[in-house]
Amino acid sequence: MKYDEQPTLPPPANTIGAVGWMRKHLFNGPYNSIATLVLGYFLISWMIPIFQWSIFDANWIGETRDACTGDGACWVFIGARLNQFLYGFYPEAEYWRLNLAFILLMIAIVWLVLPQTPRKGWMAIFLLVIFPVIAFFLLYGDAFGLKQVETHKWGGLSLTLVLAVVGIVASLPLGIVLALGRQSEMPIVRSVCVIFIEIWRGVPLITVLFMASVMLPLFFPEDMSFDKLLRALIGITLFQSAYMAEVIRGGLQAIPKGQYEAADALGLGYWQKMILIIMPQALKLMIPGIVNTFIALFKDTSLVLIIGLFDILAIGQAANQDPNWIGFSTESYLFVALMFWVFCFSMSRYSMHLERKLHTGHGNRT
Amino acid sequence: MSNPQPEHDQLMVELRDVNKWYGEFHVLKNINLEVKQGEKIVICGPSGSGKSTMIRCINRLEEHQQGDIIVNGIPLTEDLKNIEAIRKDVGMVFQHFNLFPHLTVLENCCLAPIWVKKMPRKDAEAKAMEYLERVKIPDQALKYPGQLSGGQQQRVAIARSLCMNPDVMLFDEPTSALDPEMIKEVLDVMIELAHEGMTMLCVTHEMGFAKTVADRVIFMDGGQIVEENEPHEFFNNPQHERTQLFLSQILQH
Numbered sequence: 001m002k003y004d005e006q007p008t009l010p011p012p013a014n015t016i017g018a019v020g021w022m023r024k025h026l027f028n029g030p031y032n033s034i035a036t037l038v039l040g041y042f043l044i045s046w047m048i049p050i051f052q053w054s055i056f057d058a059n060w061i062g063e064t065r066d067a068c069t070g071d072g073a074c075w076v077f078i079g080a081r082l083n084q085f086l087y088g089f090y091p092e093a094e095y096w097r098l099n100l101a102f103i104l105l106m107i108a109i110v111w112l113v114l115p116q117t118p119r120k121g122w123m124a125i126f127l128l129v130i131f132p133v134i135a136f137f138l139l140y141g142d143a144f145g146l147k148q149v150e151t152h153k154w155g156g157l158s159l160t161l162v163l164a165v166v167g168i169v170a171s172l173p174l175g176i177v178l179a180l181g182r183q184s185e186m187p188i189v190r191s192v193c194v195i196f197i198e199i200w201r202g203v204p205l206i207t208v209l210f211m212a213s214v215m216l217p218l219f220f221p222e223d224m225s226f227d228k229l230l231r232a233l234i235g236i237t238l239f240q241s242a243y244m245a246e247v248i249r250g251g252l253q254a255i256p257k258g259q260y261e262a263a264d265a266l267g268l269g270y271w272q273k274m275i276l277i278i279m280p281q282a283l284k285l286m287i288p289g290i291v292n293t294f295i296a297l298f299k300d301t302s303l304v305l306i307i308g309l310f311d312i313l314a315i316g317q318a319a320n321q322d323p324n325w326i327g328f329s330t331e332s333y334l335f336v337a338l339m340f341w342v343f344c345f346s347m348s349r350y351s352m353h354l355e356r357k358l359h360t361g362h363g364n365r366t
Numbered sequence: 367m368s369n370p371q372p373e374h375d376q377l378m379v380e381l382r383d384v385n386k387w388y389g390e391f392h393v394l395k396n397i398n399l400e401v402k403q404g405e406k407i408v409i410c411g412p413s414g415s416g417k418s419t420m421i422r423c424i425n426r427l428e429e430h431q432q433g434d435i436i437v438n439g440i441p442l443t444e445d446l447k448n449i450e451a452i453r454k455d456v457g458m459v460f461q462h463f464n465l466f467p468h469l470t471v472l473e474n475c476c477l478a479p480i481w482v483k484k485m486p487r488k489d490a491e492a493k494a495m496e497y498l499e500r501v502k503i504p505d506q507a508l509k510y511p512g513q514l515s516g517g518q519q520q521r522v523a524i525a526r527s528l529c530m531n532p533d534v535m536l537f538d539e540p541t542s543a544l545d546p547e548m549i550k551e552v553l554d555v556m557i558e559l560a561h562e563g564m565t566m567l568c569v570t571h572e573m574g575f576a577k578t579v580a581d582r583v584i585f586m587d588g589g590q591i592v593e594e595n596e597p598h599e600f601f602n603n604p605q606h607e608r609t610q611l612f613l614s615q616i617l618q619h
Binding site for chain 1: 425426427450453454456457458460462464465466467468477478481482526527530
């Protein structure tokens with residue numbers, strides 16, 4: 001039989017490119033076409049006024065309320081208050097200290113996040129051990145010739161970040177220890193961890209913060225006073241570590257028994273087994289859950305406004321009360337929401353990236 | 367057929383009147399077993415007969431409740447020091463390989479020498495490569511276990527154990543989870559190991575392997591050692607009815 005090699009042809013024109021994509025995803029059949037048109041109509045009829053208000057008709061330039069004449073949003077208000085949104089009541093001459101701490105933090109994080117940078121281990125140690133010390137002296141001062149800035153002057157986005165970063169960095173290791181304790185074979189250790197976790201999980205964060213700010217001082221002698229911010233930080237950390245512990249416990253349970261046995265059979269001790277074998281695998285499985293907890297923590301920090309700490313949301317509310325700027329609360333809430341969203345969305349995207357990167361395949365294991 | 371007699375008659379593993387219960391269930395009943403240095407023991411029996419449990423007691427993956435287990439002169443007790451010392455001397459290969467999926471093949475092999483024996487990383491890696499060569503997969507050293515076939519994974523698992531220079535190797539059904547075409551490559555490695563004089567206890571149903579390398583075959587049923595004999599006698603002239611039945615079931619094909 002004679003055999004002719006068939007030529008390789010390009011795919012039909014209406015299956016590729018933008019037209020092909022639209023045919024496949026938006027207009028494949030009468031019902032989907034109708035749904036696309038109806039939803040598209042609503043989407044556009046909502047989007048146009050939103051864009052009109054927030055961008056095209058908005059007032060961007062100016063110093064005072066008089067600059068806001070059009071129908072659109074008054075971003076001048078945010079601009080005029082930007083320093084408070086970012087720095088709270090921190091003295092203006094010392095803003096550079098917050099900026100420097102923030103820049104250091106960002107450098108460290110970007111260093112860890114980018115795949116090409118060398119010596120990630122040292123950077124992680126810097127971020128977890130050295131940076132907190134530097135940041136503390138930068139922010140609080142009272143050493144190395146830096147002026148002291150008491151914590152009640154801290155506020156805005158920088159306070160939100162302090163609460164979130166400290167909460168995240170401290171609650172993860174504490175959560176790991178609690179999760180391991182809950183799995184311990186020693187009954188006392190196990191009960192202590194179970195009781196701790198269940199108590200903190202059973203209490204709303206608001207209650208914890210009230211306890212930390214109002215009730216706790218009653219139990220201590222009068223001359224002994226903890227900083228209010230420190231008390232809130234401890235409350236948030238303990239509260240979140242209980243949640244973290246449960247997330248990590250879920251990850252630990254997903255690791256097959258054979259992994260523990262192989263580590264035992266090789267003669268690894270308990271901590272070696274946990275740190276080298278079990279935790280790296282469990283944490284990898286738990287990235288979505290851990291980041292979920294981080295995001296919840298980040299947003300929960302706004303609750304500190306009820307104990308009189310001025311995080312970015314509280315600053316926004318305070319700005320709304322300014323008699324010179326009455327009537328622009330929509331803008332300030334939107335701005336605050338946008339700030340929260342930017343940070344939470346970045347965490348979410350990074351976690352998805354990490355998940356893909358760390359996937360070395362549990363596929364072949366039975 | 368039988369291997370040359372081991373030079374030393376030193377006891378490597380000794381089990382005396384070992385009893386074990388899972389809750390109410392009596393899994394091991396008065397187990398007595400002596401394994402000399404260099405001896406190869408094959409343990410067979412129906413599932414649930416306690417054969418895996420018995421060898422898992424030897425390195426304390428399972429705890430026995432009565433009797434004495436002595437490995438390389440060290441009594442296995444509650445004492446963590448003794449357990450650690452025994453685990454350094456005893457290597458184990460599992461049915462499901464249990465390689466660490468987040469580490470490369472080379473890292474799997476180096477991990478215990480570096481952290482347990484405190485060997486410098488360079489030496490550990492050199493040694494790991496040497497053993498990976500012996501199991502014939504040095505070219506896979508930088509891959510992750512998930513990228514390897516079952517037979518290759520099991521050979522890595524054997525190399526990983528050997529990197530700790532064990533005096534005894536325990537094999538817990540090392541070929542049961544493998545596709546048929548991969549069984550031979552693992553058995554070949556085990557046979558080579560046997561010829562080098564390693565003391566081995568293998569739970570396996572590979573009767574060909576038992577005939578080739580075993581000094582003794584042990585048949586277990588219902589938590590007891592029913593019969594124990596050198597392979598030729600064991601297969602051609604089984605004494606107990608239970609053994610005869612078992613052999614007729616596994617050898618009829």
